[in-house]
Amino acid sequence: MKCSVVVPVYRGEKTLDPLLERLSQALPKLFDSYEVILVNDGSPDNSWDVIQKLTRKYDFARGIRLMRNYGQHNATLCGVRAAQYELIVTMDQDLQHPPEEISILLAKLNEGFDVIYGAPQKLPQGVVRNFLTKYIKLILAKVMGTPSVTHMSAFRLFRAELRDAFVNFQSPTLILDVLLSWGTTRFTYVPVNIAPAESSNYKFATLVKAALLILIGYSTLPLRIASFIGFFMTLFGFGVFVYVFYVYLALGSLPGFPFLASIIALFSGAQMFTMGIFGEYLARIFDRSMDRPSYVIQESAGAKKE
16 A cells, blocks of 8 residues: 655744654555655745755655745645655644554545544644634535534545546635545544644634635535525515505604614615625636636655655
8 A cells, every 4th residue: 555645834844854753653554655745835944945855864755845835725735736646644744643643544544435534632722713613614514515524634544536526626725625525525534632733824814714715615605695685685675665654654754864774774784795795706706717826836856756
């Protein structure tokens, strides 16, 4: 059995050496052949210099340097497409995902699943991020129609053949897990020991942006919500018209500017909300029409194993 390990790298100069050391001990016990692909995602530190040194130190290590920072999922996609073996493992650079736990994912693969996530036994982030992460995963599971995705993580094992489902995909905004769902519905997860991170590159705004990308980039649910709001406002407006007409017949007039202003504000707010949703979809269409790449490779280090 052969495996490619893909690691997106950003500010990883201090953790890459111990990560490769542990991988060099764990992988020979599991696979006949293996490689580790380190994708430098425009890291501002000395990560690329470290990657180059590691490719000379370990014959199974390969490095790819992107022209700028494209994002974790984009960098991971680059490594996934460069992988040459039948199984692919993706993991973080900071040793949150213990290389020794790959064996647990591999055991689950033999049960007929195509994608296996290493789900943390205990969420390692703070309360706010854990809350946001939980509900972002619920949104993603709804979009993908796969309940087990609520346990997704960047620590995953999947079959390389799934790449055929998104071989022609090209967009600057992407969620790798959604792309994998285009090729299979056989997702599952196993609990693993994931260590707490000292720091995170994901901030509140990043998590909100990810949620919007999932909803608008891969789902028509917001459009349906906008249609529902429009239908509800139409019924509400008709009800207000009936009320005003009744009061006019009974009292001769309907006093009260605040009432009129409130109705106008309500309808204006609903219109602006739905227009905002349409605007987000137009922005996604505009991004796709520009044919911007998911990533651009600047240079590589190390050679493919035969």
